[in-house]
Amino acid sequence: MLLDACDLHKSYGERQAVAGLTFQVAAGEIFGLLGPNGAGKSTTIKMLAGLVRPDRGSVRVAGLELARSACEAKRLVGIVPQELAVYPGLSARDNLAFWGELYGLSGRRLAERIGAVLEVVGLAERGREPVERFSGGMQRRLNLAIGLIHEPRLLLLDEPTVGVDPQSRNRIFEGIEQLSRAGMAIVYTSHYLEEVERLCRRVAIVDGGRLVAEGTPAQLQSGAGHGLVVLTVQQPLEETAGALAALAGVVGVHQEEGSGRVTIAAERPQQVLVAALEVLGKAEIGVLGVQLIESSLEAVFLQLTGRSLRDES
Ligand SMILES: Nc1ncnc2c1ncn2[C@@H]1O[C@H](COP(=O)(O)OP(=O)(O)OP(=O)(O)O)[C@@H](O)[C@H]1O
Numbered sequence: 001m002l003l004d005a006c007d008l009h010k011s012y013g014e015r016q017a018v019a020g021l022t023f024q025v026a027a028g029e030i031f032g033l034l035g036p037n038g039a040g041k042s043t044t045i046k047m048l049a050g051l052v053r054p055d056r057g058s059v060r061v062a063g064l065e066l067a068r069s070a071c072e073a074k075r076l077v078g079i080v081p082q083e084l085a086v087y088p089g090l091s092a093r094d095n096l097a098f099w100g101e102l103y104g105l106s107g108r109r110l111a112e113r114i115g116a117v118l119e120v121v122g123l124a125e126r127g128r129e130p131v132e133r134f135s136g137g138m139q140r141r142l143n144l145a146i147g148l149i150h151e152p153r154l155l156l157l158d159e160p161t162v163g164v165d166p167q168s169r170n171r172i173f174e175g176i177e178q179l180s181r182a183g184m185a186i187v188y189t190s191h192y193l194e195e196v197e198r199l200c201r202r203v204a205i206v207d208g209g210r211l212v213a214e215g216t217p218a219q220l221q222s223g224a225g226h227g228l229v230v231l232t233v234q235q236p237l238e239e240t241a242g243a244l245a246a247l248a249g250v251v252g253v254h255q256e257e258g259s260g261r262v263t264i265a266a267e268r269p270q271q272v273l274v275a276a277l278e279v280l281g282k283a284e285i286g287v288l289g290v291q292l293i294e295s296s297l298e299a300v301f302l303q304l305t306g307r308s309l310r311d312e313s
Pocket residue numbers: 012015016017035036037038039040041042043044191
């Protein structure tokens with residue numbers, strides 16, 4: 001395994017950000033870390049990159065223990081943080097040269113790497129322009145190129161498409177797929193299901209710093225076996241919650257405080273939706289919104305955590 005993360009823990013004061021994460025990623029694999037805001041994804045990525053020291057647990061990259069061989073191991077790792085690491089006044093090429101020199105690259109080798117990473121992110125034609133003229137999506141693509149400049153074997157991507165236009169998003173996806181085909185191990189964090197479903201062969205669902213499920217997107221979905229009915233109601237359910245829970249096929253009812261959102265996990269969500277609307281109608285509870293989620297990672301996530309992936313965003 002190219003990456004071996006074992007029993008990672010990290011607290012900030014009283015707050016436990018990561019509480020015992022273990023996973024491995026092979027060369028050529030794109031591994032998804034999926035979880036809502038605050039799940040501990042960024043803290044995990046920072047521990048994998050050697051930027052934050054775990055309170056407990058270990059990280060091995062290509063067999064090298066990060067805590068013991070920090071310099072050697074860190075050279076094998078590229079990180080693309082959520083925050084942009086670009087100098088707006090410099091051109092894309094000069095930004096890449098700056099970062100490349102920090103990794104000890106120079107001369108022809110540096111020029112080759114700059115050319116190669118600009119190709120991967122689709123910015124080869126724009127390399128000489130000052131970055132302040134780039135769109136937000138192009139700046140994010142340059143951020144990705146910076147993470148690749150020293151030719152790492154493991155790439156850590158922390159929500160690389162947040163706030164990115166569709167064209168840049170596609171370009172980022174294509175770049176990542178190309179890198180994976182070339183044998184790079186990739187960890188991709190996101191709270192966008194469609195992204196991990198498209199990119200990742202294996203996904204870990206994290207919540208509250210813990211791994212709540214792991215598998216291929218298909219395995220996770222088939223394990224769940226049922227879908228969800230999500231309703232937005234006008235007033236609290238009170239005893240009506242019991243009536244919903246008693247409907248045939250209903251596995252669980254979850255009410256989110258304050259938002260009026262009610263999530264019903266069910267074996268036959270379409271039939272349950274019809275029956276639930278009838279129950280709510282009789283109880284004179286107004287329904288403002290209805291959403292049906294057939295078996296999907298979103299359904300798996302809600303069942304496992306009782307929360308939507310995008311609660312707070
Ligand atoms: N430097 C820090 N000091 C104190 N608390 C922190 C710090 N960094 C993260 N936390 C807390 O640790 C928890 C996990 O945060 P983290 O940023 O790892 O989550 P995340 O899954 O990446 O979330 P997001 O999707 O919002 O980036 C949160 O409760 C967060 O407030």
